[in-house]
Every structure is written in C-alpha cells, then in structure tokens.
C-alpha cells in the first residue's frame with residue numbers, strides 16, 4: 672500500500688469543524704459551511720405545483736422528512752496562485768440562529784476573513800450575500816473585492832424591485848432591503864461579470880438565470896480537473912434532481928429556472944462527470960450527479976480525511 676501521495680499533500684489539506692478541503696488540480700478547494708436553515712412546508716418552497724404524494728415519496732425514499740426542510744448553506748473557497756477567492760458569503764449576523772458561522776469555520780480551516788481577496792457573488796439572496804457587512808456596517812471581509820453579474824446588480828438596486836416569496840411578504844421585503852444594503856456597501860469595491868467570462872485562468876462564469884434574474888454558476892478547472900458551483904440552480908438534493916422539471920416556489924422566474932436547471936444538468940452529466948458543489952445540498956455539498964430513470968441522482972463524495 673502506498674502512502675506517499677497522501678503524505679505529500681499540503682498540511683492544509685485536512686478536515687475539521689465546518690470545512691472540507693480537497694485538491695482540484697493545482698488548486699486547494701474548501702467547502703465552508705455558513706450553517707443551516709430549517710423551514711416548514713417544504714413543498715411550498717420546493718415544488719408548489721407538484722403532486723403532494725409524489726413529493727412526499729421522493730423524500731421518504733431518501734429517509735428525509737416532508738414536514739420540515741433542512742437546508743445547508745455551503746460556500747466555496749478557492750486557493751491558488753497566491754489568491755483566496757470565496758464564492759458567496761452566507762447569511763452574516765442577521766438571519767437568525769443556525770446561520771452566520773462562515774468566519775468561524777474559515778478560521779477553523781486556518782483562513783482569516785482579512786485574507787480573502789475576492790468574493791464572487793452568485794446572486795443577491797440573503798443566504799449568499801448577507802455575510803458582506805455586519806449589523807453595524809463593518810465589512811466582514813475587509814480586503815476583498817466583489818464580483819457579481821451586472822444583471823443581478825441592476826435587478827436588486829432598482830428602487831421599484833418586487834419579488835414574491837413562499838415565506839411571505841415580510842420575508843420578501845427583508846430580502847430586498849438586505850440585498851440593497853449589502854450591495855450599497857460594496858459600490859466602491861465591485862466589478863461586474865458576464866456569462867462565460869473568465870474570472871481567473873481557472874474560474875469561468877456560467878449564466879444561470881431564473882432563480883434570480885442575473886444568477887451565475889461557476890466552473891473551476893485546474894490541471895484537467897473540473898468542479899461546477901451550481902449556485903441555486905439546484906436546491907434540494909432529492910427533489911430537484913428526481914424532478915428537475917418541477918417549478919420551485921423560491922425561484923424568481925420558475926419557468927426560466929427549469930430551463931437553466933435542465934441545461935446545467937445536461938452539461939454536468941455530459942462533460943466527463945465533473946465534481947459538483949451545491950450550496951444547499953448536505954454538507955460538504957460536494958459530489959457527482961448521474962442520470963437515474965427520467966431524472967438524476969446525487970452521489971456525494973466519499974469523505975477523505
């Protein structure tokens with residue numbers, strides 16, 4: 672048995688509370704948890720128009736309750752070429768207990784918030800951008816520049832923006848005001864990205880509109896190894912893979928979101944089975960997706976210490 676290759680790994684490649692690191696080509700990639708959210712009435716959020724029996728059957732097949740939805744919040748840290756790039760920054764200190772653990776979990780992984788060079792924002796929902804500033808307005812990642820799609824920026828910063836939420840009017844309003852507050856805070860440190868734009872030689876943006884108007888997914892490639900950060904084009908590890916055609920209550924434009932989801936799943940399963948990182952799949956949210964029956968199935972990576 673050879674132990675040399677594992678022993679030659681950098682000392683940072685290990686696991687601990689709230690983070691999961693692995694090598695992707697010449698990069699070190701870490702799934703870092705911001706925590707979790709639990710919400711009632713999963714069907715309203717995940718598949719409001721679906722047959723309830725079929726919905727419950729998909730969850731029970733995975734031994735998961737259909738009474739509450741337990742949602743993980745995983746961000747992704749990419750390190751290489753002397754840069755630390757974080758994709759999404761979680762809920763911060765304003766979204767209730769269970770969330771806001773990102774900075775603590777980064778510290779567990781040996782990374783200080785002040786070391787983050789760039790935060791790539793997939794979209795401006797609370798669980799992806801509320802980690803930008805604290806309640807008192809201080810930057811959580813003081814040295815980071817931000818990147819987000821112009822379409823996403825324009826949508827949320829429009830003073831007349833309207834959204835509906837399966838969680839009610841109050842939540843919709845909090846999401847809008849929060850997005851505007853956090854986006855305002857990065858006005859002087861943001862640059863805009865476009866579909867298919869190369870962000871670094873290893874990271875490229877993929878258009879993933881629908882969940883929000885300007886959402887981006889990302890593909891990270893190094894030394895012939897690839898990983899796709901799906902953003903919220905995928906949502907629940909069982910439901911949105913078994914029935915990717917179901918419209919989600921949490922999607923801004925559910926019809927466009929289905930088209931995006933189908934296209935992304937097609938790409939993932941056609942392109943030599945890249946690794947996938949999904950913000951809301953069970954931590955660390957890293958695995959592969961394969962076709963199953965008329966839909967798809969999730970195969971999480973086997974945990975490596």
Ligand SMILES: [Zn+2]
Nearest residue numbers: 796798799903
């Ligand atoms: Zn989300």
